Amino acid sequence: MDLKGANMHPLPTAHTSFSPEYRVPQSVAELKSKADRRTWEHEFSSSILNELFRNFDTYLIEWNRRLATDERLGCPTEFGRVFVPKEFCNQNIHDDTPLAVFLPATSGPGLCSYAMLDFLFRKQNDFLDSYVSVSQSRKNISHSTIKPMTVTSAHLICYDHEHDLMPLVLANCHYSFEMGVGSKIEYDFVGLERQLMDRLLYSKSRIEINAFLEIDLMVYRTEVTNRAVFLRLAERIPQARQSCELQHARALWLLLSLQRSKLLIDHRQSTEEVFETLEDNMFRDLEDNAKTKFKEYMKTLSVDKLAVILEVMHEFLLFNVAIRQNPDDEDNVDTSIFSFIDGLREYVAESEPALVIDVATLEDFPNKILYKHGAKAWVLAYKTLTKKLGSKRR
Numbered sequence: 001m002d003l004k005g006a007n008m009h010p011l012p013t014a015h016t017s018f019s020p021e022y023r024v025p026q027s028v029a030e031l032k033s034k035a036d037r038r039t040w041e042h043e044f045s046s047s048i049l050n051e052l053f054r055n056f057d058t059y060l061i062e063w064n065r066r067l068a069t070d071e072r073l074g075c076p077t078e079f080g081r082v083f084v085p086k087e088f089c090n091q092n093i094h095d096d097t098p099l100a101v102f103l104p105a106t107s108g109p110g111l112c113s114y115a116m117l118d119f120l121f122r123k124q125n126d127f128l129d130s131y132v133s134v135s136q137s138r139k140n141i142s143h144s145t146i147k148p149m150t151v152t153s154a155h156l157i158c159y160d161h162e163h164d165l166m167p168l169v170l171a172n173c174h175y176s177f178e179m180g181v182g183s184k185i186e187y188d189f190v191g192l193e194r195q196l197m198d199r200l201l202y203s204k205s206r207i208e209i210n211a212f213l214e215i216d217l218m219v220y221r222t223e224v225t226n227r228a229v230f231l232r233l234a235e236r237i238p239q240a241r242q243s244c245e246l247q248h249a250r251a252l253w254l255l256l257s258l259q260r261s262k263l264l265i266d267h268r269q270s271t272e273e274v275f276e277t278l279e280d281n282m283f284r285d286l287e288d289n290a291k292t293k294f295k296e297y298m299k300t301l302s303v304d305k306l307a308v309i310l311e312v313m314h315e316f317l318l319f320n321v322a323i324r325q326n327p328d329d330e331d332n333v334d335t336s337i338f339s340f341i342d343g344l345r346e347y348v349a350e351s352e353p354a355l356v357i358d359v360a361t362l363e364d365f366p367n368k369i370l371y372k373h374g375a376k377a378w379v380l381a382y383k384t385l386t387k388k389l390g391s392k393r394r
Contacts, residue, residue, distance in 0.1 A: 063093050063116060075118035076212040077106040079390035084115050103218035110218050117215070121148065121207040124157055131201050146205045148215045155205040168195050214268075258314050265382055275375045277322040281336045282372050286380070290368035294377060297364050298384045306385050308357050313378050315355075316347050321371050336372035341365040 074083035088109060093101060104114040132141045146155050159165060172188040172195070264274045271283055286294065298306060320343060321335070345362060348355050369377050 063112070073115050073119065075115040077114075078212055078386070079106065082106065082111065084111050088112050100218075104215060105218045114213070114215075114217070117148075118209070118213045121209055121213065124204070125206050125209070127157065128201065128204060128206055141202065144205045145208050147208050148213055151207060155207070157200055157204050159200060164199070168192060168199070171195075254315055254318075257318065258311060261314060262382060265379055271375050271379050274379070275317060275322070277318065278375055279324060279336075282321060283375050284336075284372040285376055286373045287368065290366050290373065291380070293366040294369060294380065295384070297366060298381060300364065301361070303385065303388050305358070305361050306381065306388065309361065310378065310381050310385055312348065312355055312357050313344065313374070313381065316344050317374050317378060320347055321374050336370065338371045339367060340369045340371055340374045340377070341367060343371065
């Protein structure tokens, strides 16, 4: 890690804690009066804007320094590895740069901030790992791990010359005066080194980064609610019939439910929120062996076959697995331990109208997956399908 950038202040993420007193209102309705709005504006200005402006110059220096290298800035995302577009790589960031550049996204100008965050977080992790490997004074060093969305400046390797370094230097400075000799200044470099390591390295955290950096991304309201956008799309794309008969109501409901579940997963909602009708004992994680076999099974499927299985699994979960049992009934049985694939095959065979799925596709479906694993298995299948679609587009 290049120590020239070690005095960087952290780039704030969506949940960076600027002040313990500041609270983001959940809706405009909370700001009922002008006094409430003025109070919030004051808190926002003093707690957030000051911090942003303080970090802005440092961010510009680091970004422009990255552009001076020959390496093109890129990072992994949930859709594969992407690189910052050349039009941004060839431009310095300055005071007139659009705000969109600083709002993390996996496409467009926001990719600049997303890629920079990924780069800096990984650099910190590498630096702390190197510190552990070469440290001779401390044994069994273990840095805590923190999720990207909860990172604050206290977790990052950053410092301010005046507020952080100078007090340490003065605390380890021994000043003496002797008649006929004059003043004498001695520095306790051993103590200074130890305190620097404690403050800048030992107390810091590794940032949890899995396959890609998981943080809240910016979605512009005009992109999802602007009526003009949809009107232009309707003019360019042939539209399907915008009505249905009563006999289609069930299929339409299933389609909307499936799309809703996909959107909830895309927005990182929990499995319990996706399948609200399932009982609490139906959200067990897959066992490691079953999870491995299920992943191997999905790798053998084409995108089209996996999409069909995903749809059928979703329907089966809603119509069969979600049926609640009355524990007071004499014939009550614990369905959570039933074989998921056996129930799915029976559901496909008895469905009217017949489901559009090749039964042979289900032959290699792992038997160890039970009803209680079905919801988590569906989420895993959808994420696998999303990755396959992302790879197919590239």
